[in-house]
Amino acid sequence: MSILADYVTQVERYEPHLTHLTERTLRADTPQIYFFTSSDGVSLRLKRYRGGNKGPVILSHCIGVSSLMYSLTTIETNLLEYLFERSYDVWLLDHRLSIELPASGQLSTMDDVALKDYPAAVRKVCELTGRSSVQIVGHGVGASTLTMALLGGLQHVSAAVCSQVSTHLYSLPINEFKARMFMPRILQLLGKHWLTAYTDIHAGISTRLYDAALMLHPIPRHERCANAVCHRITTLFGELYEHTQLNQATHDTLARLFGRVNIAAMKQLTSILLQHHLIDARGKDTYLPHLDRLKLPMTFLSGGRNDCVLPKSTQKTFDLLVDANGAQFYKRFELTHYGHVDCIIGQNAAQDVYPLILDRLETA
DSSP: OOOOHHHHHOOOOOOSSSSSSSSOOOOOOOOOOEEEOOOTEEEEEEEEOOOSSSSEEEEEETTTTTTTGGGGGGSSSOOOHHTTOOOOEEEEOOOOOOOOOOOGOOOOOHIIIIIIIIIHHHHHHHHHHHOOOEEEEEEEHHHHHHHHHTTEEEEEOOEEEEOOOOSBOOOOOOHHHHTTTHHHHHHHHHHEEEESSSSSSTOOOOOOHHHHHHGGGOOGGOOOOOOOHHHHHHHHHHHOGGGGEEEEEEEEHHHHHHOOOEHHHHHHHHHHHHHTOOOOTSSOOOOOOGGGGGGGEEEEEEEEEEEOOOOOOHHHHHHHHHHHHHHGGGEEETTTTTOOOOOOOOHHHHHHHHHHHHHHHHOO
8 A cells, every 4th residue: 555545545443243262162161250340349250271280270361352362263373371281270350450341541650460460360360269479371471460469478379480571571673762751641632531552444534644653653565464453563672573483363353452552551561661661550670679479480481572661671571580589480581483472372383482481381
């Protein structure tokens, strides 16, 4: 699409009345669904898929998505199925940033997820299973908030996997430049409560013009496509995946995977990016002084081509924790041909990535 008019009229948009998923039957039992509340009364959700007596293991999603990222049926084997088939008692957590919950439209921070949602989720799973501890896998902001929760004193976690990020966050200069523009702060002052990666065929002219303007965002030629939601994802978060790692069915369903993110959470996330390490929503360094609380088996994963969260982010965490607590607790892997979320939803993730997650769960 060489001119703006072509982009406005020809960009690929999601049709909400049709499915873009290559539907297949999920290879897991019908889940038990539990709604529960955080310490401040927010309604959250757990889906239990009991593949056996291993675990229990909680899977925690990133910002602007939901637990669907772990149960996609557009790939041959998703992480839920992979663990279920290996006899794990799997719990998909939808915390307050989940686009499938009403809470995602309310102003909340990463601190809220860390200090209010995780303790309630762990307590609920332990209560329902009769187990004294859980294992947790977190991706992106799900991993950041998991780390914050542990540093904040979260108990009863026997092992953790942090995908892409943990205590530190480094990104490309363009993403830091966008963070320095303080757009979340400005939008909040203007009364805007959330942004969204979602757009569909019913978009009005102003939305279409906004989407057209996103063509100005610099994207490597090999990562360009005509998908409007894909462009929004890149503008909001940076490049979240290598296109070569996504099959067409997954790329077609990005509109079902990605949605709104509240401004308060984005404001804290951009502040963390500018400081390069975890801080609370007030800008205080309340987490890193407690590295001794991360003295537990942990694995850190990074995509070698991750331009959203650079691999040196988990390297910094790994080195810091080894120095503070000893090398015996930690493992780190860099996945050469992967970006960010494709480490979870990529078409070959079951062969390349999931075994590393399993290794931590099995050997904790």
